[in-house]
Amino acid sequence: MIKNYAAPRTDGPDWYRPSARVVSTVPSPVMGNPKIEKVSTSHIERANLTVRMHLRRFTRLTNGFSKKLDNLKAAVAVFVAWYNFCRVHQTLRVTPAMEARLTDHVWTVQELLTAAG
Numbered sequence: 001m002i003k004n005y006a007a008p009r010t011d012g013p014d015w016y017r018p019s020a021r022v023v024s025t026v027p028s029p030v031m032g033n034p035k036i037e038k039v040s041t042s043h044i045e046r047a048n049l050t051v052r053m054h055l056r057r058f059t060r061l062t063n064g065f066s067k068k069l070d071n072l073k074a075a076v077a078v079f080v081a082w083y084n085f086c087r088v089h090q091t092l093r094v095t096p097a098m099e100a101r102l103t104d105h106v107w108t109v110q111e112l113l114t115a116a117g
Contacts, residue, residue, distance in 0.1 A: 001041045002026040055079050081112055 005020035027039035056064040057075060066072035084096045085107040097103045107115075 001039055002028050003041070050083075051076075051079070054083070078113075082109065086112055 002025065003022045004024045004026070006023045008020040027036045029036075029039075052058045055075060057066055057072065066075060085103065086095065086109055088095055088106055092099050095103070095106055098106070
């Protein structure tokens, strides 16, 4: 889905700029043969929101950023592993890894951090 935006507003202080409005969208298949009427950005937007809410590195106006790309990659990897193996999801009532039958129990953070070593 390609989103086309109106020109952003320029009023307000330099550190804050209101986001631009979406004026049109163009469904554009990247792979496969999807049903164009079903193409949406809602799933990825929800995933992005989840990451931003849990990893402060991805929020605007914060000093909790990674100075090195390797540190950012490590933080994201730990978050994704925790999210899938340690966190019980309300709708599933189990972890995504349990739902996918990759494991048979909820992992502790200690188990997660020592599993690769």
